[in-house]
Amino acid sequence: MKNNGLKYKSTGTKMTASLRPRVVIADDHPGTLHAVTAMLGEEFQVVAAVDDGDLALVAVEQFHPELVILDICMPRLDGLRTAQELRTKGFPGCIVFLTIQQDEDYLSAALSVGARAYVIKSQMKADLLRAIQQALAGNTFVSSYASGS
Numbered sequence: 001m002k003n004n005g006l007k008y009k010s011t012g013t014k015m016t017a018s019l020r021p022r023v024v025i026a027d028d029h030p031g032t033l034h035a036v037t038a039m040l041g042e043e044f045q046v047v048a049a050v051d052d053g054d055l056a057l058v059a060v061e062q063f064h065p066e067l068v069i070l071d072i073c074m075p076r077l078d079g080l081r082t083a084q085e086l087r088t089k090g091f092p093g094c095i096v097f098l099t100i101q102q103d104e105d106y107l108s109a110a111l112s113v114g115a116r117a118y119v120i121k122s123q124m125k126a127d128l129l130r131a132i133q134q135a136l137a138g139n140t141f142v143s144s145y146a147s148g149s
Contacts, residue, residue, distance in 0.1 A: 019045075072097055
């Protein structure tokens with residue numbers, strides 16, 4: 001069942017949609033995969049949680065998610081190259097980076113490959129859901145610690 005044209009609207013801290021947005025998560029740390037999956041559980045449908053970019057590309061092709069959450073540093077194919085490949089292949093959804101990288105060069109690189117949000121892992125509990133909501137609404141979100149503000 002395709003979900004083309006699904007509209008999202010923010011109502012406070014909850015996302016509403018006719019269906020829960022599908023999400024692919026890629027991070028090489030099992031604890032992060034588990035934590036993010038748990039955080040997204042009620043509002044989103046996590047269709048794949050994988051440990052590298054190559055597997056993320058396969059999952060995106062298979063499940064057609066509205067959202068992909070990527071770590072920047074992963075084995076085989078890192079998050080930046082994964083995002084670049086997704087955009088080259090015409091992926092229309094949102095890309096959110098969840099990373100420990102607090103360097104402006106990484107932030108700039110993430111935004112240049114089409115990321116809508118950049119969340120620092122130490123800020124995940126406070127920022128991730130808000131970042132996703134902003135990204136799905138077409139806005140850009142950057143963890144305050146990452147932007148230096």
